[in-house]
Amino acid sequence: xxxxxxxxxxxxxxxxxxAIFAAACGGGGEPEQRSFDLKLADNxxxxxxxxxxxxxTVTLEIEAHQAGELHLHGYDITADVEASQVHEMxxxxxxEGRFIMTLHPxxxxxxxxxxxxxxxxxxxxxxxxxxxxxxxxxxHLQSELTGSVMVSREDGQEGTIEVRIxxxxxxxxxxxxxxxxxxxxxxxxxxxxxxHAGSPAEHGHGPEDTGPGDEIQIGVLEVHPR
Amino acid sequence: MIRPRVLIPLLLVGxxxxxxxxxxxxxxxxxxxxxxxxxxxVGAGVAVALxxxxxxxxxxxxxxxxxxxxxxxxxxxxxxxILTSPLLIVPIKLASLFxxxxxxxxxxxxxxxxxxxxxxxxxxxxxxxxxxxxxxxVGNLWALxxxxxxxxxxxxxxxxxxxxxxxxxxxxxxxxxxxMWPAAVTFFCFAxxxxxxxxxxxxxxxxxxxxxxxxxxxxxxVYFGKHTWLRNCEGFSVVFGFLSRxxxxxxxxxxxxxxxxxxxxxxxxxxxxxxxYQCFEASAVEPWTDEDxxxxxxxxxxxxxxxxxxxxxxxxxLARPERVDSSxxxxxxxxxxxxxFDGFSATSAWVHVQNxxxxxxxxxxxxxxxxxxIANSLGLLLFPFVFYAVYLAFSHLMARMVRNTMPAEAxxxxxxxxxxxxxxxxxxxxxxxxxxVSGQRIIPLASDPFGWGxxxxxxxxxxxxxGVLGARTVWFLSxxxxxxxxxxxxxxxxxxxxxxxDERRMAIASQYPMLLLMVLYTMVSLWIIGQPIxx
Numbered sequence: 001x002x003x004x005x006x007x008x009x010x011x012x013x014x015x016x017x018x019a020i021f022a023a024a025c026g027g028g029g030e031p032e033q034r035s036f037d038l039k040l041a042d043n044x045x046x047x048x049x050x051x052x053x054x055x056x057t058v059t060l061e062i063e064a065h066q067a068g069e070l071h072l073h074g075y076d077i078t079a080d081v082e083a084s085q086v087h088e089m090x091x092x093x094x095x096e097g098r099f100i101m102t103l104h105p106x107x108x109x110x111x112x113x114x115x116x117x118x119x120x121x122x123x124x125x126x127x128x129x130x131x132x133x134x135x136x137x138x139x140h141l142q143s144e145l146t147g148s149v150m151v152s153r154e155d156g157q158e159g160t161i162e163v164r165i166x167x168x169x170x171x172x173x174x175x176x177x178x179x180x181x182x183x184x185x186x187x188x189x190x191x192x193x194x195x196h197a198g199s200p201a202e203h204g205h206g207p208e209d210t211g212p213g214d215e216i217q218i219g220v221l222e223v224h225p226r
Numbered sequence: 227m228i229r230p231r232v233l234i235p236l237l238l239v240g241x242x243x244x245x246x247x248x249x250x251x252x253x254x255x256x257x258x259x260x261x262x263x264x265x266x267x268v269g270a271g272v273a274v275a276l277x278x279x280x281x282x283x284x285x286x287x288x289x290x291x292x293x294x295x296x297x298x299x300x301x302x303x304x305x306x307x308i309l310t311s312p313l314l315i316v317p318i319k320l321a322s323l324f325x326x327x328x329x330x331x332x333x334x335x336x337x338x339x340x341x342x343x344x345x346x347x348x349x350x351x352x353x354x355x356x357x358x359x360x361x362x363x364v365g366n367l368w369a370l371x372x373x374x375x376x377x378x379x380x381x382x383x384x385x386x387x388x389x390x391x392x393x394x395x396x397x398x399x400x401x402x403x404x405x406m407w408p409a410a411v412t413f414f415c416f417a418x419x420x421x422x423x424x425x426x427x428x429x430x431x432x433x434x435x436x437x438x439x440x441x442x443x444x445x446x447x448v449y450f451g452k453h454t455w456l457r458n459c460e461g462f463s464v465v466f467g468f469l470s471r472x473x474x475x476x477x478x479x480x481x482x483x484x485x486x487x488x489x490x491x492x493x494x495x496x497x498x499x500x501x502x503y504q505c506f507e508a509s510a511v512e513p514w515t516d517e518d519x520x521x522x523x524x525x526x527x528x529x530x531x532x533x534x535x536x537x538x539x540x541x542x543x544l545a546r547p548e549r550v551d552s553s554x555x556x557x558x559x560x561x562x563x564x565x566x567f568d569g570f571s572a573t574s575a576w577v578h579v580q581n582x583x584x585x586x587x588x589x590x591x592x593x594x595x596x597x598x599x600i601a602n603s604l605g606l607l608l609f610p611f612v613f614y615a616v617y618l619a620f621s622h623l624m625a626r627m628v629r630n631t632m633p634a635e636a637x638x639x640x641x642x643x644x645x646x647x648x649x650x651x652x653x654x655x656x657x658x659x660x661x662x663v664s665g666q667r668i669i670p671l672a673s674d675p676f677g678w679g680x681x682x683x684x685x686x687x688x689x690x691x692x693g694v695l696g697a698r699t700v701w702f703l704s705x706x707x708x709x710x711x712x713x714x715x716x717x718x719x720x721x722x723x724x725x726x727x728d729e730r731r732m733a734i735a736s737q738y739p740m741l742l743l744m745v746l747y748t749m750v751s752l753w754i755i756g757q758p759i760x761x
Binding site: 006007010011014015017018019021022054073074094095096097098099222223224225 | 255256257258259260264265268269272275276279280283692693696697698701702705706709710713717758759
């Protein structure tokens with residue numbers, strides 16, 4: 001019984017010491033104005049880690065080279081960004097913790113064919129700025145026909161890449177293109193088709209929620225206790 | 227519903243688009259900062275220092291007694307009447323059954339977005355984490371609310387109305403060598419779903435798994451008998467049972483005739499029947515009870531109530547002298563290993579392994595089999611073996627220290643329960659923030675369980691409060707809980723040693739390897755909570 005009591009006493013002392021250490025180990029100081037310049041391109045945010053203290057006022061100046069919707073988890077702040085624009089996000093870091101920042105990339109503005117009759121083709125030349133991205137696309141008139149273009153300098157094909165639109169799907173379903181290459185879609189199905197960049201959800205048809213595939217983690221915000 | 231032709235390309239695009247490897251890690255978003263180095267170092271230092279203090283105190287004091295003080299809640303008539311009353315117990319079981327049905331319905335027919343559906347939040351956070359905490363810190367509630375047991379009991383009651391002498395179960399003889407191996411298999415499957423399967427948050431998938439497991443469990447209970455199946459094959463009953471040995475509530479049967487009928491051989495080496503639910507149920511018939519009689523302390527156990535529902539000190543039931551066979555050892559090792567893997571798989575060290583696996587295994591890209599899930603599956607499979615190998619190595623050291631009076635394998639089995647507090651402490655440290663933050667989702671979900679826009683209790687628009695625990699509070703609690711768990715583990719190992727070895731010197735000597743193992747295990751736990759979580 002004595003042993004047990006002594007043990008408990010020691011444990012309480014040890015935990016008490018740790019608690020005092022924890023409480024005393026505060027940085028203290030006044031909340032500050034913190035400002036960060038970020039660049040968003042090719043689904044990458046630079047810098048991708050932002051560290052501030054609790055109750056700081058944070059301003060993020062985001063220079064975007066692609067379009068999409070940014071989402072700061074935890075704080076639940078969303079911001080639509082457009083390519084070649086600087087967007088500002090300002091908030092008070094009232095929540096301590098580690099919050100991821102994600103991007104729902106928007107490709108809809110990239111290319112959009114008109115209505116393709118059977119046998120008609122549509123071409124799109126891939127700009128250098130899209131390097132390293134996957135561009136999903138779909139047929140607006142038959143939204144289950146989808147495919148994607150992976151833009152890669154090393155693995156991508158050059159020249160003209162043929163894609164056939166058939167009743168079953170896009171053939172080939174995924175192509176790898178180098179920047180500067182041209183993708184040509186030909187309608188070989190039995191109905192009218194189009195080629196629209198972006199996933200069906202972006203255009204309001206297809207599944208309601210954009211699904212896990214459309215959200216990319218690009219960075220993290222750390223709010224440390226003061 | 228999403229058609230495969232749309233879903234698969236979306237998934238392919240999605241997996242390919244992600245900048246970092248994605249993997250499933252239970253469910254629920256986390257916002258906690260990793261524990262800073264200072265906390266980790268102080269915590270580790272305190273844990274080590276206090277361990278030596280425990281050893282030192284035990285050298286002088288020493289306690290080999292295996293029984294412990296307890297207070298029987300069923301001693302007094304009124305309390306007994308309330309606690310064992312069908313009016314209390316039957317509604318609880320019905321409620322549990324209703325909840326199971328509700329979850330299955332929600333999974334199949336509710337919103338497909340995991341955040342707006344009751345099933346993922348309830349099962350992964352409230353039930354798996356919450357029930358795990360409850361059974362360890364309060365008592366084995368699962369034994370009471372197990373919906374499959376309730377379903378079976380209901381079916382059996384119905385069956386008995388038509389065939390009073392019959393039994394719903396076929397009562398087939400449970401094969402000798404099987405032990406708890408089936409439970410190890412079912413629990414491993416669950417751990418795989420929790421840690422590896424990337425679609426484990428999708429409501430429809432959850433419902434399919436729940437229905438499949440329900441059928442398996444019911445079939446098993448009918449075939450082998452309810453208690454035999456639950457005790458040996460039902461993964462959750464077994465695991466929650468092990469965790470609840472830490473808890474301060476137990477059931478005990480003090481009736482040799484009842485225990486003689488028990489399938490399990492439930493008596494421990496001191497002849498006590500503790501936490502055997504079969505005997506507890508069987509001893510419910512009390513021909514001698516007179517509830518108006520004032521409570522008197524019984525002259526001997528046979529004169530008293532044959533069953534006890536007692537409050538006891540924490541952790542002591544882990545040090546009881548029990549026969550631990552190799553299947554039980556396997557389940558405990560599996561429990562410890564999967565808890566640690568859960569945390570380790572979120573560290574950047576593991577991401578390197580995943581990237582390596584991604585490099586050497588191209589091509590595969592479906593939700594069940596891709597480079598990430600293969601790496602995680604292999605990890606989940608390997609961890610228990612590595613754990614076992616390390617534990618066995620230390621057991622060999624222990625055997626050496628006691629001059630081989632007991633073989634290493636036997637020592638491993640005798641001491642394995644003392645490691646449970648370390649795993650439990652890590653579990654609490656790791657999951658408490660999740661339970662308190664993401665667990666708040668249950669408040670809006672209770673009002674709108676299927677995501678249909680309901681508002682049953684007026685809480686559908688509740689916004690979860692992320693700041694409910696400050697960062698420093700979380701850091702301190704995490705380290706403190708792990709240190710306390712470590713101390714309890716060291717204490718238990720000493721109690722076990724004192725009753726296992728006749729010579730006190732030998733008992734102390736056996737503890738040095740054990741102490742080293744526990745310090746290492748605690749360090750690993752602290753290291754994991756100090757790592758930034760990789761999403």
